[in-house]
Amino acid sequence: MADTEFALDLNDDQKEVRDWIHGFAADVMRPAAAEWDEREETPWPIIQEAAKIGLYSLDFYAQQFFDPTGLGIPMAMEELFWGDAGIGLSIVGTGLAAVGVLANGTEEQIGTWVPQMYGDASDVKVAAFCSSEPDAGSDVSAMRTRAVYDEAKDEWVLNGTKTWATNGGIANVHVVVAVVDSELGSKGHASFIVPPNTPGLSQGQKFKKHGIRASHTAEVVLEDVRVPGHCLLGGKEKLDERLARARERAEAGGVGVQGRVKNAAMATFEASRPAVGAQAVGIARAAYETALEYAKTRVQFGRPIIDNQGVAFQLADMRTRVDAARLLVWRASWMAAAGRRFDSAEGSMSKLFAGETAKSVTAQAMQILGGNGYTREYPVERMHRDAAIYTIFEGTSEIQRLVIARTLSGVPIR
Numbered sequence: 186m187a188d189t190e191f192a193l194d195l196n197d198d199q200k201e202v203r204d205w206i207h208g209f210a211a212d213v214m215r216p217a218a219a220e221w222d223e224r225e226e227t228p229w230p231i232i233q234e235a236a237k238i239g240l241y242s243l244d245f246y247a248q249q250f251f252d253p254t255g256l257g258i259p260m261a262m263e264e265l266f267w268g269d270a271g272i273g274l275s276i277v278g279t280g281l282a283a284v285g286v287l288a289n290g291t292e293e294q295i296g297t298w299v300p301q302m303y304g305d306a307s308d309v310k311v312a313a314f315c316s317s318e319p320d321a322g323s324d325v326s327a328m329r330t331r332a333v334y335d336e337a338k339d340e341w342v343l344n345g346t347k348t349w350a351t352n353g354g355i356a357n358v359h360v361v362v363a364v365v366d367s368e369l370g371s372k373g374h375a376s377f378i379v380p381p382n383t384p385g386l387s388q389g390q391k392f393k394k395h396g397i398r399a400s401h402t403a404e405v406v407l408e409d410v411r412v413p414g415h416c417l418l419g420g421k422e423k424l425d426e427r428l429a430r431a432r433e434r435a436e437a438g439g440v441g442v443q444g445r446v447k448n449a450a451m452a453t454f455e456a457s458r459p460a461v462g463a464q465a466v467g468i469a470r471a472a473y474e475t476a477l478e479y480a481k482t483r484v485q486f487g488r489p490i491i492d493n494q495g496v497a498f499q500l501a502d503m504r505t506r507v508d509a510a511r512l513l514v515w516r517a518s519w520m521a522a523a524g525r526r527f528d529s530a531e532g533s534m535s536k537l538f539a540g541e542t543a544k545s546v547t548a549q550a551m552q553i554l555g556g557n558g559y560t561r562e563y564p565v566e567r568m569h570r571d572a573a574i575y576t577i578f579e580g581t582s583e584i585q586r587l588v589i590a591r592t593l594s595g596v597p598i599r
């Protein structure tokens with residue numbers, strides 16, 4: 186493309202994929218959404234349906250991930266979460282663990298573990314990424330789960346309690362972030378694969394949630410969990426080098442502990458923020474569309490409620506915010522694919538704005554549906570409950586603002 190050209194059009198391949206996912210979202214996910222929300226269980230049959238058509242597979246995500254425009258993943262996320270967010274998260278939750286391996290693992294580790302995260306259509310599996318702990322949510326540096334190297338056996342021994350893990354305890358493969366050097370804050374963390382059926386890993390409490398109830402969220406307890414040396418993502422040599430550099434900086438009073446070297450969990454979150462923003466765009470769009478249709482057909486005072494500016498202007502604002510959120514998500518996704526650095530925290534901007542948009546647009550949609558909007562007969566109350574997580578997980582809105590403000594100012598704002 187010449188330098189002067191600029192386009193936001195999807196190409197024919199992208200449109201074809203988008204329409205295919207949209208079909209699955211409309212025909213398979215939407216009709217099942219209310220049921221799985223009430224059941225508060227992982228919708229295994231729907232994941233299996235997705236696997237059968239190739240939508241739940243490493244190949245599919247790899248293809249979208251390597252789309253040179255960067256729009257493959259956000260487009261897929263938006264359509265799936267337009268279908269339903271709880272089921273959507275059950276379908277894409279494995280991706281967070283896969284990104285953890287892709288961001289920090291060797292080629293061999295990627296080849297060995299990522300396929301086991303998905304299983305196959307006849308025996309689908311899921312994976313979990315376990316970073317958060319009861320006392321280490323936004324403050325990742327407060328993490329306590331320890332990984333100690335047993336040199337004689339070339340094994341790592343993991344102990345601690347993880348919380349809020351999507352697919353925690355039901356996953357085939359768990360990716361666990363743990364402290365290997367407690368002097369170095371978050372620079373002393375490393376990520377480990379816990380292979381299927383490893384003794385010592387168990388599920389703690391399963392949370393009963395406000396929204397995304399078709400997605401399983403639970404504590405993961407690690408008691409003397411022994412994993413082979415090759416389960417350290419990136420390998421021991423790379424870890425030792427990274428720790429030595431961080432120690433040098435810390436001793437020199439430099440940027441060692443609070444500095445620029447990314448830790449393992451942060452690398453995962455940074456890569457996934459625009460994709461999470463795209464999920465929020467999908468929920469917001471679904472709520473906006475539902476409200477638009479309702480406003481055109483609901484008659485009060487002898488005319489459709491959309492004839493009132495008070496309603497029509499809300500819809501105008503909703504649609505404007507949805508489109509603005511998508512543009513921020515697409516910009517960050519394009520930048521990532523083009524190898525541009527997020528010098529102004531563009532990934533965080535996209536997640537912040539899209540998450541807040543989903544929350545406000547779904548609330549407006551409930552208002553437009555009146556009493557019906559408040560019932561489970563209509564989908565917008567579920568969308569509103571689902572949207573609320575988007576200002577909390579993968580970095581709360583406050584943490585996104587902190588990242589953006591620090592990046593823009595260069596000041597270590599607290």
Ligand SMILES: Cc1cc2nc3c(=O)[nH]c(=O)nc-3n(C[C@H](O)[C@H](O)[C@H](O)COP(=O)(O)OP(=O)(O)OC[C@H]3O[C@@H](n4cnc5c(N)ncnc54)[C@H](O)[C@@H]3O)c2cc1C
Nearest residue numbers: 314315316317322323349350351402577578579580581583
């Ligand atoms: C449904 C669900 C699924 C999740 N899935 C996963 C998962 O798969 N893997 C995983 O590792 N984690 C997961 N999480 C955890 C999630 O990322 C954390 O909940 C999130 O990072 C916030 O941490 P916290 O809940 O401990 O809140 P806290 O960090 O305790 O924050 C509480 C409040 O204080 C605010 N706050 C904290 N620090 C500051 C500050 N410096 N400045 C301003 N405000 C601040 C926060 O913004 C928030 O409003 C999940 C959470 C949920 C609810």
